[in-house]
Amino acid sequence: MPLLQSPAAAIILAAGVSRRLDGNGNRPKILLEFGGQTLLARHLSALDRHGVPAVSITVGYQREQIEAEVARLGWSDRVTFVENPRYTRGSLVSLWVQRDRLRAGAPLLLMDGDVLYNHRMIEALIAAEGENILLLDRDIEPGDEPVKICLRGSEIVDFRKQPEHAHDRHGESVGFFRFSADTAAALAERCEAYVDADQLDVEYEEAIRDLILAQPGRFRVADITHLPWIEIDFPEDVARARDVVLPQVEG
Template sequence: MQPDHCVCRALILAAGRGRRMGAEAPPKALLSFGGKSLLARHLTILDACGVHQVAITIGYRAPDLRNEVARHERGGSVVLIENPSFRDGSIVSLWHGRDVLRSGMSILLMDADVLYDRRVAMRLLDSSYENVFLLDRAIEPGEEPVKLCIDNGRIVDFHKRPQIDHQWHGESVGFFRFSPSIAAELADRVEGYVNAGQTHLEYEEPIRDMVLAHGGRDFGFEDISDLPWIEIDFPEDVQRAETAVLPNLIA
């Protein structure tokens, strides 16, 4: 059954410093393309898709992010969750958002540093799967991309360095939709890692744990290889975003 978009809540991870962008770089969520920041684009797209409840984890230069949210008029509510330990792994940001994961709603978990348009978000929302990943088959070689690994149409691994045999893999977009029960399970797994002092980890680690624990049975994926998007990790990604992605986005 197709999900009701209005009962989804988005959790955007925007606390990190983005060290690879340079010492003086702003938060990646504040990078501007076509006169609009990535964060403002997120909020506009989510509004257009009927997702009116949004929580955002902030940390590095938090006042700047607060000001950007305040400038954006929207119909729904935005809750800002401060992560003072933003220098740690992104699992800590997800830990600060654990109450959102346990809210009893379907959750859209989203990296903040992605340039995309509403077609990508709608691919996530319109999926027939209750728990869904997005992937792009046009993956760059190397260890940097997080890989979603597929075997016989089923997700079998989720890692930068996959450890399980599979037929093929694509790059994870960093956007997910989780059912209320799976979101709550994710919160429990995140809490376990943080309580054990493993705050250096990235948020993908507990998600991988869930995929392996469920044998991939409760998770699906949607292919967005036909849609324009880019994650901003390095300065050269900014130029690629402006020349190869931005012109292909719909308003």
């Protein structure tokens, strides 16, 4: 499979309500600030730095705030917004509403919006060899909360918070992915199948898992254990992001 150097776009999922993040007021998580910059500003800067020309953001809860931040950052000509009116349901719906972008016939990146990370994460995602790439951190937190990438040898054999298939080792998924044009289109089909079956409370990782289990040879991991990052779900994550991860990100 040839090396993919230029994804045509990135999809960022940022529609959710952030129920588990007490004290966030009415702000979407992607507008949390660290070091004087919102997570959204950091996403756009990292994507621009590594040559991704366009961004499509799934919005829902407080979408006007996200749109205002994009305008403030001067990115209105490069960002499109796709609304998920059912943003209180599973994250798969937020990916499904991006089906036109997934079917656009070009490679792309898929990213969770609630992650603080070093820009080299995007570089690693784009530069990794293989058709479809998942980012793997071997320093996984214990418990059921992290989405786990499970490997037997170099083959991905499961991708879930609670894996079902036997494996030799596992790590945590960052929530960033690179997909070929064909895989992105197939992902749209899988999301649509769940929506057509009225399975709207499913998380988007299930659709990706379906594709991996069907054709594991088309997916690879890129190990980014050496890079600082944190997914922000709980108040303690905000504190750790500010006090521990941010100095590493900006160091």
